Amino acid sequence: MQTNNTPKKPINETNAANATNPAKSGHHRAIKSFVRHHGRLTSGQQHALATYWPDFGIDYTGERLDIAAWGFSRAVLEIGFGNGESLVEMAAAAPDTLFIGVEVHKPGVGRALMLAHEKGLKNLRVLEHDAVAFIEHMLPDHCLDRVQIYFPDPWHKKRHHKRRLIQPDFCNKLQRVLKTGGVLHIATDWLPYAEHCLTVLAEMDNFANQSAEDFAKPDYRPQTKFERRGLKLGHEVRDLLFVVTN
Numbered sequence: 001m002q003t004n005n006t007p008k009k010p011i012n013e014t015n016a017a018n019a020t021n022p023a024k025s026g027h028h029r030a031i032k033s034f035v036r037h038h039g040r041l042t043s044g045q046q047h048a049l050a051t052y053w054p055d056f057g058i059d060y061t062g063e064r065l066d067i068a069a070w071g072f073s074r075a076v077l078e079i080g081f082g083n084g085e086s087l088v089e090m091a092a093a094a095p096d097t098l099f100i101g102v103e104v105h106k107p108g109v110g111r112a113l114m115l116a117h118e119k120g121l122k123n124l125r126v127l128e129h130d131a132v133a134f135i136e137h138m139l140p141d142h143c144l145d146r147v148q149i150y151f152p153d154p155w156h157k158k159r160h161h162k163r164r165l166i167q168p169d170f171c172n173k174l175q176r177v178l179k180t181g182g183v184l185h186i187a188t189d190w191l192p193y194a195e196h197c198l199t200v201l202a203e204m205d206n207f208a209n210q211s212a213e214d215f216a217k218p219d220y221r222p223q224t225k226f227e228r229r230g231l232k233l234g235h236e237v238r239d240l241l242f243v244v245t246n
């Protein structure tokens with residue numbers, strides 16, 4: 001608090017502070033679904049990022065990608081692939097489908113590149129960026145057969161619920177990039193998050209719930225690292241599938 005003894009800030013300093021304060025400058029920083037942890041890279045991950053990025057990496061440019069030019073009839077986007085193990089396994093099992101993985105955690109991206117190189121994959125591309133911006137700015141309309149979001153950060157506390165990835169605005173963005181008949185596949189081990197997803201998507205006009213009655217995992221989805229962690233803690237897993245109808 002400023003007292004009479006505290007000298008007032010010079011006017012230009014006050015303006016500079018306002019310019020970087022989004023609330024005061026009127027520029028709102030979008031709420032992010034992640035917190036960037038600058039985890040240490042192993043030498044293997046460093047090597048993979050330096051060596052295999054040209055084979056698998058997509059640089060974030062903000063320009064629309066011409067995905068059709070890559071020559072795959074099917075395309076799948078995975079948001080938040082973690083260490084990439086399950087994504088690489090899925091890509092290896094479906095060589096005719098293009099898999100695009102987006103993750104903000106650099107060590108995970110490095111690990112995915114190592115695994116993709118080991119398997120000699122030709123159908124995987126990865127980005128190290130916020131998936132929300134990638135979808136909005138770089139993906140063309142109706143280019144995806146499936147969007148998969150496996151064990152998204154549940155943001156347990158009520159005051160953090162706004163950070164959850166699954167929100168009406170975001171689902172509208174997904175609907176634009178999914179083909180008609182395309183699938184949004186979410187898996188979670190946090191039941192309140194499963195309920196949150198069911199509520200949000202029930203309100204959307206263009207998504208039909210096609211989850212199994214017991215929310216069982218489809219055969220094509222491998223177990224993920226976070227899923228194993230959740231199961232060890234005794235959590236139940238729900239697989240939620242929503243089909244784009246328009």
Ligand SMILES: C[S@@+](CC[C@H](N)C(=O)[O-])C[C@H]1O[C@@H](n2cnc3c(N)ncnc32)[C@H](O)[C@@H]1O
Pocket residue numbers: 033034079080081082083102103104105108129130131132149150151152153165224225226227
């Ligand atoms: C709980 S982890 C699950 C990782 C993996 N799917 C698994 O099941 O093992 C969630 C991941 O989503 C990533 N993530 C969250 N929001 C993201 C966003 N907007 N764009 C890209 N990645 C995101 C986080 O960095 C984190 O690695």
